[in-house]
Amino acid sequence: MSFGGAGGSVWLMPLRLIASDLDGTLLRDDLSVSPRTRRALDAARAAGIHVVPVTARQPVGVRRIAQGAGFDGWALCSNGALGIHLTTGEVLFERHLAPEMQRALAEAIRQQVPGTVFASIREAGEGFYAQGEYADLASETDHKRDPATMGRYSLDEVLSAPSLKFVLRHPEVSPPELLVAVRALGLTGFHATHSGAAFVEVAAEGITKAAGLALLCENLGVAQADTLAFGDAPNDAEMLAWAGRGVAMGNAHPEARAAADEVTLSNEEDGVAVVIERALAGLG
Known part of the structure; x- marks a missing residue:
């Protein structure tokens, strides 16, 4: 398989599924799907290729942009913890972080970084249970939902049930710094990451x-x-x-670039569309 940059080689192996992150990748900075990107996605679907959003968002956040992108099939939400069909609502799988793991993490990080607050995302991504202090810090752009819909729960209530995604944030400590602190705790049994949003995202181990x-x-x-x-x-x-071929955006974080096979143009420059168009040309 080979797919190069400008003027380079083409896709030489079967292409059956395109998986794309949304924010900072498929979407422009104004959260819209460009006409060129929409045409490329439609052309892929017309060629019989599955086109799947793979995102930290919940279904409510994916549905906000689904019409513009033509998404009406499977979506992977909560950083891969939830597989759900956007039209039928069928849940293919859910993977949860256990309450005891959440509590151990919360107690440990609060000792190391006092002032850390938490939220739990449950119920196929539809339930959002935030500490009151978390909701106070949140804006609608953070989780693609009105903070008034997050609830205002005690920490015990937030920790009381399994989470698809367990979220940590701090009013002053940046997400990359908070992630370093989480990883320095020496705890196991979970996977912590960040997506460029205002918080650290934690899932079950291996998710x-x-x-x-x-x-x-x-x-x-x-x-x-x-x-x-x-x-x-x-x-x-x-x-x-x-993935068989991993493509980082021109605006990508160094970790994404290091993991990818190649780098395309930025999300503002239709980088996803550029690669899909060349791949389809190679298949033709």
Whole structure:
């Protein structure tokens, strides 16, 4: 398989599934899908290729842009912890972080970084249970939902049930700094990452976008080698490394770039569309 940059080689192996991150990747900075990108996605679907959003967002956040992108099938949400069909609502899989792991992490990080606050995402991504202090810090752009819909719960209530995604944030400590602190705790049993948003995202051990994509591909009968993936953030790195061809955006974080096979143009320059167009030309 080979797919190069400008004037380079073309796709020489079957392409059956395109997996794309949304924010900073498929979407422009104003959260829209460009006409060129929409045409490329439609052309891929017309060629019989699965086109799947793979995102840290929940279904409510994916549905906000689904019409513009033409998404009406499977989506991978919560960084790969949830596989859900956007039209039927069928849940293919859910992978949860256990309450005892959440509590151990919360107690440990609060000792190391006092003032850290938490939220729990549950119920196929529809339930959002935030500490009151978390909701006070949040804006609608953070989780693609009105903070008034997050609830205002005690820490015990937030920790009381399994989470698809367990979220940590701090009013002063940046997400990359908070992630370093989480990883320095020496705890196991979870996977922590960040997506460029204002918080750290924690899932069950082994749950990444790559793991979720592997489960979906198994269900669809798609080989790993026949996948093309796009991403820009640290939470995309595992997926870019796993896919048959991983493509980082021109605006990508160094972790995503290091994991990818190649780098395309930025999300503002239709980088996803450029690669899809060349791939389809090679298949033709």
